[in-house]
Amino acid sequence: MQKEKLKILIIRFSSIGDIIYTTPVVRCLKQQVPGVEIHFLTKPGFRFILDNNPYVDKLHLLQNHLNDTIRELKAEQFDYVIDLHNSLRSVLVKYKLGVKFYTFKKQRIRKILALKFKLNTVKPTHLVDRYLETIKFLGVVNDQKPVDYFLPGDYSLNTLLPETHQQDYVAFIIGATHFTKRMPNEQVVSICQSLNKPVVLLGGKDVEENGAIITEAAGAKVYNACGKLNMNESVYVVKQAAKVIGFDTGLTHISEAFNKELVTIWGSTVPELLGVQPYQVTKHYEAGVELPCRPCTKFGRSECPLGHFKCMRDIDEKAIVDFVNREL
Structure with missing residues (x-):
């Protein structure tokens, strides 16, 4: 009993x-x-x-x-x-x-x-x-609601971001553990320059230099917050963003808790293999390229095994930009 x-x-x-x-x-x-x-x-x-x-x-x-x-x-x-x-x-x-x-x-x-x-x-x-x-x-059934993330305490964009990037901005999550999950810097620069909103780059210390390179090339529209914020501060910045772009990484999955318009960018990994496509996100776009060599890994690699890295380099940047720039 x-x-x-x-x-x-x-x-x-x-x-x-x-x-x-x-x-x-x-x-x-x-x-x-x-x-x-x-x-x-x-x-x-x-x-x-x-x-x-x-x-x-x-x-x-x-x-x-x-x-x-x-x-x-x-x-x-x-x-x-x-x-x-x-x-x-x-x-x-x-x-x-x-x-x-x-x-x-x-x-x-x-x-x-x-x-x-x-x-x-x-x-x-x-x-x-x-x-x-x-x-x-x-007897438990799916309630069809998004994932949960509960932030502790109070945060303020006034203390986390410059005044130029505190409203109507795009959070671009460029952090990812493995190289083949990250889009090359020059492509990130190209996307940022084509967006019609300010951009905040998010990631850890491991991509702080990438953020600096992207910011220098893209100009004042982009603010590099990589390595400057802890995880919960980064989550708060994502929560307050107008829209979110992210690679296959933890913070991108956390962003799904807030049902933001979301672009996920997939290189050597594909969401269907692990069942980690955006969950209960009303409006999202999955950017990826169909290739005979993709996916080559479940978790990411330190380099492209074939050397061409087409899974990232051939991604349709315009489709990403059009999705983020559209106003409903």
Whole structure:
């Protein structure tokens, strides 16, 4: 007989986009299962995504020694574990806890076949829907709402951006971990120069130099905020933007929480393979090029394996500009 009130642990260790896409699962559980208590286990570096989420009752952070983490979790006496990571470490956690668990299916073999042989083995089902399949045994259904991101405290554009870029601006997210996820600087410059609004470049310290090069070439229309803002400040700038352009990176996926008009730019990766196409965004444009060599990776590469980098260089810049410049 099922307990009247359930205590559930959700596991997803990384990364930003993957954790963001777990937030509808958390919300639907909390809103549709009466009295449920939701705990979430992730890595310390990603706590900012869930720290302020009102649907998470308790956040657990992975410790240096896995046994210490397991000891902490055992004391909670969970009814179920929902493993949305499906890694060796998450397997160890759920088996050690000794309670009933349900596991996200990663489709590893199908993805390998899709990458290596360019076979149509992976259905373009969104990751959110695949996550939700894991909890359907509780009668939970998709509420068809966007992902969640809850900012802590108050922010002000007056302290984050120059006066020239505080209203009706485009947030252009140029940060991405891997080279093949980033559009070359000269193409970013070309797009920025063709936009009819001020542009704020966003990204971490790793693309600060790229931002400086783009800003110098594009002129006063562009402000380089790369490396100047922390993640939550960057999220706030995205939230206040008129429109958003972004590569396949965490901040771009976070932007989906605010249902902005969004352009996503895809190089060596394709959203359908991982199910990470813009989710519940009313107006969006996915920029990419059909090539026999694409996709060449799930996560991005340090260089184009064929040397031509056509997946980025051949992208239709005009289509991006037209989408962003249109006024309804």
